[in-house]
Amino acid sequence: MIEEIKGDANGVSGVVFKNTHTGMVKELAVPGVFIFVGYEINNEILKQEDGDMLCACDPHGAVVVDLAMRTNIKGLFAVGDIRTQAAKQVVCAAGDGATAALSALAYLEGH
Ligand SMILES: Cc1cc2nc3c(=O)[nH]c(=O)nc-3n(C[C@H](O)[C@H](O)[C@H](O)COP(=O)(O)OP(=O)(O)OC[C@H]3O[C@@H](n4cnc5c(N)ncnc54)[C@H](O)[C@@H]3O)c2cc1C
Structure with missing residues (x-):
C-alpha cells in the first residue's frame, strides 16, 4: 500500500x-x-429517488446509447466514460461529444 x-x-x-x-x-x-482509479462508473447523477436509473444502463452501470449517442429517453444523450463500451480515452470522449451535439441539433430541429 x-x-x-x-x-x-x-x-x-x-x-x-x-x-x-x-x-x-x-x-x-x-x-x-x-x-489507477478503478472501473466503477460514476453514474450517481442518473439515480432517481426510487433508486431506478433515469435511462437504460448496462449491467456495469454504463448508459446504453446508439451510434448517435442517443439514450432510450428522447432528447437525452450520453457521451464519454459514462456510456456503454466507452474506450475511456480523451479523444473518444471528445468525438462522442461532437456526435451528441449533432444529434441534439437534429433532435431540436425535429421539434
Ligand atoms: C488518472 C487518469 C489518467 C488518464 N490518462 C489518459 C490518457 O493519457 N489519455 C487518454 O486519452 N485518456 C486518459 N484518461 C481517461 C480520460 O481522462 C477520460 O476518458 C475522459 O476524461 C472522459 O471524459 P468524460 O467527459 O467522459 O469524463 P470526465 O472527464 O471525467 O468529465 C466528467 C465531468 O463531470 C463532472 N461531474 C461528475 N458528476 C457530476 C454531477 N453530478 N454534476 C455535475 N458534474 C459532475 C466531473 O467533475 C467531471 O468534470 C485518464 C483518466 C485518468 C483518471
Missing part, C-alpha cells in the same frame, strides 16, 4: 510503500506514478 509519494517541484522521485502482510515499510526510487 502506498503511504507517501515523494517529490519536489521537479517531479516525483519515489514512493514509500507498506507491505500490508508483514507491516514492513520500504522506499522505492521512481520517476513517476500512475494512479
Whole structure:
C-alpha cells in the first residue's frame, strides 16, 4: 500500500510503500506514478429517488446509447466514460461529444 509519494517541484522521485502482510515499510526510487482509479462508473447523477436509473444502463452501470449517442429517453444523450463500451480515452470522449451535439441539433430541429 502506498503511504507517501515523494517529490519536489521537479517531479516525483519515489514512493514509500507498506507491505500490508508483514507491516514492513520500504522506499522505492521512481520517476513517476500512475494512479489507477478503478472501473466503477460514476453514474450517481442518473439515480432517481426510487433508486431506478433515469435511462437504460448496462449491467456495469454504463448508459446504453446508439451510434448517435442517443439514450432510450428522447432528447437525452450520453457521451464519454459514462456510456456503454466507452474506450475511456480523451479523444473518444471528445468525438462522442461532437456526435451528441449533432444529434441534439437534429433532435431540436425535429421539434
Ligand atoms: C488518472 C487518469 C489518467 C488518464 N490518462 C489518459 C490518457 O493519457 N489519455 C487518454 O486519452 N485518456 C486518459 N484518461 C481517461 C480520460 O481522462 C477520460 O476518458 C475522459 O476524461 C472522459 O471524459 P468524460 O467527459 O467522459 O469524463 P470526465 O472527464 O471525467 O468529465 C466528467 C465531468 O463531470 C463532472 N461531474 C461528475 N458528476 C457530476 C454531477 N453530478 N454534476 C455535475 N458534474 C459532475 C466531473 O467533475 C467531471 O468534470 C485518464 C483518466 C485518468 C483518471
